[in-house]
Amino acid sequence: xxxxxxxxxxxxxxxITACNTVRGVGQDVQKAGTAIEKAxx
Numbered sequence: 033x034x035x036x037x038x039x040x041x042x043x044x045x046x047x048i049t050a051c052n053t054v055r056g057v058g059q060d061v062q063k064a065g066t067a068i069e070k071a072x073x
Contacts, residue, residue, distance in 0.1 A: 035068075035072070038067075038068055038071055039068065042064035042067065042068060045060075045064065046064060
């Protein structure tokens, strides 16, 4: 349940920042993935 909440929060953070380019979205997704990995460890 905690992981689902974290994933939703990350998805909302990416949506709110509203990147202008595909490259920017990729960077945001990568940062979100890194944050999730740190949270799980």
